[in-house]
Amino acid sequence: MQGDSGVIPWVMAKTDATAGAATDTAGRAGPGGATLSEVFPEPGAEAAAAGFVLARLQDRAGPVLWVQDRMARLETGRPTLAGLDGRALLHLCLSRAVDVMVAVEEGLRCPDLSAVIAEVRGEASAISFTALKRIALRSEAAGVPCWLIRQAARADLSAARNRWRIATLPSAPHPDDPRAPGDPRWRLDLFRARDGRPGAWIARHERGAEAGMGPRRGAGGNGGTGGAAHRLDLVAAVSDGALAEAAGTGGQRAAG
Amino acid sequence: MERWRKLQERAGNAPPDEVPLALAVEGTHGPIVHAANRAARLAGVTEGARVVDMRALCPALKVDYADTGGDRAALQRLAMWARRWCPWTAVDDSGGDPGLILDTTGADHLWGGEAAMLAEMEGRLALSGFSARLALAPTWGAAWALARFGPVRATCADTAPLPAAALRLGADTVLLLNRLGLRTIGHLADVPRLSLARRFARAAPADNPLIRLDQLTGHLAEPVSPPDAPPVFRADARLAEPIFDPTHHLPDLCAALCAQLADARQGARRLMLTVYRTDGEVSRIEAACALPSRDAAHLAFLFRDRLERIDSGFGFDLISLEAPITESLGARQVDLAGGTEAGLPLAHLTDRLATRFGRGALTQLQPAASHIPERAETRAAPMAAVPALTPVPAERPERLLDHPEEVRVLYAVPEGPPAQFQWRRRTHRVTRYQGPERIAPEWWQDRPGTRLRDYFKVEDEAGRRFWLYREGLHDDGRGADPRWFLHGIFA
Numbered sequence: 001m002q003g004d005s006g007v008i009p010w011v012m013a014k015t016d017a018t019a020g021a022a023t024d025t026a027g028r029a030g031p032g033g034a035t036l037s038e039v040f041p042e043p044g045a046e047a048a049a050a051g052f053v054l055a056r057l058q059d060r061a062g063p064v065l066w067v068q069d070r071m072a073r074l075e076t077g078r079p080t081l082a083g084l085d086g087r088a089l090l091h092l093c094l095s096r097a098v099d100v101m102v103a104v105e106e107g108l109r110c111p112d113l114s115a116v117i118a119e120v121r122g123e124a125s126a127i128s129f130t131a132l133k134r135i136a137l138r139s140e141a142a143g144v145p146c147w148l149i150r151q152a153a154r155a156d157l158s159a160a161r162n163r164w165r166i167a168t169l170p171s172a173p174h175p176d177d178p179r180a181p182g183d184p185r186w187r188l189d190l191f192r193a194r195d196g197r198p199g200a201w202i203a204r205h206e207r208g209a210e211a212g213m214g215p216r217r218g219a220g221g222n223g224g225t226g227g228a229a230h231r232l233d234l235v236a237a238v239s240d241g242a243l244a245e246a247a248g249t250g251g252q253r254a255a256g
Numbered sequence: 257m258e259r260w261r262k263l264q265e266r267a268g269n270a271p272p273d274e275v276p277l278a279l280a281v282e283g284t285h286g287p288i289v290h291a292a293n294r295a296a297r298l299a300g301v302t303e304g305a306r307v308v309d310m311r312a313l314c315p316a317l318k319v320d321y322a323d324t325g326g327d328r329a330a331l332q333r334l335a336m337w338a339r340r341w342c343p344w345t346a347v348d349d350s351g352g353d354p355g356l357i358l359d360t361t362g363a364d365h366l367w368g369g370e371a372a373m374l375a376e377m378e379g380r381l382a383l384s385g386f387s388a389r390l391a392l393a394p395t396w397g398a399a400w401a402l403a404r405f406g407p408v409r410a411t412c413a414d415t416a417p418l419p420a421a422a423l424r425l426g427a428d429t430v431l432l433l434n435r436l437g438l439r440t441i442g443h444l445a446d447v448p449r450l451s452l453a454r455r456f457a458r459a460a461p462a463d464n465p466l467i468r469l470d471q472l473t474g475h476l477a478e479p480v481s482p483p484d485a486p487p488v489f490r491a492d493a494r495l496a497e498p499i500f501d502p503t504h505h506l507p508d509l510c511a512a513l514c515a516q517l518a519d520a521r522q523g524a525r526r527l528m529l530t531v532y533r534t535d536g537e538v539s540r541i542e543a544a545c546a547l548p549s550r551d552a553a554h555l556a557f558l559f560r561d562r563l564e565r566i567d568s569g570f571g572f573d574l575i576s577l578e579a580p581i582t583e584s585l586g587a588r589q590v591d592l593a594g595g596t597e598a599g600l601p602l603a604h605l606t607d608r609l610a611t612r613f614g615r616g617a618l619t620q621l622q623p624a625a626s627h628i629p630e631r632a633e634t635r636a637a638p639m640a641a642v643p644a645l646t647p648v649p650a651e652r653p654e655r656l657l658d659h660p661e662e663v664r665v666l667y668a669v670p671e672g673p674p675a676q677f678q679w680r681r682r683t684h685r686v687t688r689y690q691g692p693e694r695i696a697p698e699w700w701q702d703r704p705g706t707r708l709r710d711y712f713k714v715e716d717e718a719g720r721r722f723w724l725y726r727e728g729l730h731d732d733g734r735g736a737d738p739r740w741f742l743h744g745i746f747a
Binding site: 044045046047048050051052054062063065073074076077078079080081082083088089090091092093094099102103106107109110111112113167168169170171174177179180181184185205 | 601602604605606608609612613617618619620621623633635638642647651652653654655656657658687688689690713714715717718719720721744745746747
């Protein structure tokens with residue numbers, strides 16, 4: 001919990017809801033802020049990591065290349081068309097981590113993709129600092145964001161520009177049904193950011209109508225409840241955890 | 257019929273020979289029999305009769321629909337294949353049912369005489385699974401008549417005793433001739449020409465007995481005009497000395513091939529690189545493109561990492577690059593600003609990934625018209641057109657397991673999902689749930705006895721959101737107590 005307790009709506013005022021990407025437009029990031037980011041899901045939060053990555057895809061058109069290794073597919077399932085907003089999904093299922101890295105590098109040569117997402121389960125020697133550096137440079141050169149979801153892996157030395165940790169949280173109260181889970185909420189921890197400041201947040205992903213036409217995410221503050229199709233609200237996780245606790249227990253009480 | 261049988265054998269469900277079988281096409285009054293196998297013909301099934309009548313005659317008759325377009329395409333390929341015997345081959349559809357016509361003038365002595373050539377043709381066709389009726393005659397008309405109505409492997413036999421239908425006439429004209437008492441070609445030939453010409457003055461040339469008779473006897477020339485063989489796109493590199501590594505020759509070969517393709521306005525879909533080794537062996541590798549392409553750099557790239565798979569032995573001195581499958585690709589203008597064409601880099605990417613990791617590894621998920629979650633998405637080839645479907649309004653998980661996994665219910669409640677369940681040796685306590693969403697089996701393709709599913713979105717105390725379903729109901733009479741499965745994971 002290294003977030004500042006004073007900075008509550010850290011984000012949204014400046015950079016709209018593509019938050020956490022304050023880094024994106026600065027420094028060495030490529031056109032449109034494309035760069036390499038790593039996500040380390042806690043055990044059981046692999047689907048949340050996928051949802052988070054999809055929520056963070058910007059308004060780029062074009063298909064998504066999703067590379068998975070075999071263990072990730074066996075353990076946590078395969079991606080579906082949900083959450084893709086009508087983008088095409090090219091799914092590549094491989095058996096070795098080294099193949100995944102080659103495929104990611106190959107995919108980053110194509111500027112028509114909206115993103116390259118790779119999922120690797122477990123530690124692999126192929127995911128070395130050098131390999132990640134190559135991918136980061138290539139991603140920035142091509143302007144295609146690359147997300148690497150590393151399941152069941154330690155966060156070793158890495159060249160990724162942003163490194164996130166994600167865990168699931170009890171979801172927000174459902175507006176209509178107190179017994180039902182509402183919008184998903186995650187605990188996000190940006191523990192390394194090259195051009196920005198690390199921090200920890202509680203994110204709430206509001207998914208609007210599927211296949212949203214028009215603006216995919218609304219601008220505006222974190223308190224706003226608008227008609228935006230998709231929105232990722234971030235609240236700083238305060239150091240004493242009061243806000244997080246309140247939010248979490250609220251959800252559980254609603255479950256009762 | 258035999259093509260159908262080969263296709264079924266390839267699919268692994270060919271019926272045994274003794275089952276009467278017929279292929280049908282749509283007729284004016286319902287389907288009519290297009291072809292029948294031997295067992296069906298012995299049972300009395302005749303071609304051209306209605307399928308319902310033949311069913312009455314032979315109740316065990318199995319009927320499938322004939323693929324006439326496919327037959328026609330196969331016949332055209334067969335005509336090209338028959339160029340092995342003589343250069344003038346064409347599909348013969350001058351009469352009723354199509355066949356092949358070969359102008360063997362000056363070719364028969366190469367096969368040891370006319371009879372030996374016919375025997376060789378019949379043997380070759382039998383090897384590829386086709387039975388054939390062959391005849392050899394000085395004219396097209398006579399060969400047509402003898403092949404269909406004459407003795408087996410007739411060679412320049414007498415056509416006079418053949419029926420009038422052997423003149424390639426329409427059914428109405430044959431009927432008329434029969435009513436006039438002209439039952440054979442000999443009868444027709446005896447009739448004075450003037451009266452025949454007067455009687456059939458208004459008939460179309462293909463339906464005029466006099467013209468057909470002249471064609472049969474050779475008074476009227478009827479040359480065979482064979483279609484051009486499809487062009488072969490191939491570039492060769494002949495080397496003075498045997499080498500082991502074709503890498504340096506590949507760009508030149510690709511450029512030469514692309515120049516040929518550009519002249520013909522074609523783009524390659526398949527590529528085959530063949531090396532001819534000095535010890536007489538041949539080794540080849542293949543590549544494929546998702547969209548037709550004649551971009552030399554891209555084609556060369558497709559082979560880049562695979563050249564080491566060529567077994568070069570003691571070296572090779574001839575490299576040939578061939579495009580066996582091409583598609584038409586016109587000259588395209590890149591936009592005025594000189595930017596790259598949209599979609600092209602993506603096609604190149606899918607080619608590179610498919611050649612590197614295999615065609616099955618890369619798929620494109622597409623929505624399909626089904627409510628069963630695992631059928632609502634199909635895997636198509638990349639770059640396929642996406643069907644426009646309205647998505648299911650209900651919420652769907654971000655992750656779907658390939659096979660639903662059974663969970664152990666630790667604490668069941670009468671309604672709703674289990675309050676506690678165990679999945680992959682971990683216990684989850686359900687705090688909140690949403691559902692059920694009932695999805696009934698699709699009766700038109702599911703086995704009878706398939707149970708409906710009640711889907712619940714549940715959340716456990718750690719905030720993990722799962723998609724559980726109960727298979728069946730307690731009293732649906734389709735097996736034991738319903739079981740619970742975990743099918744997907746929400747974000």
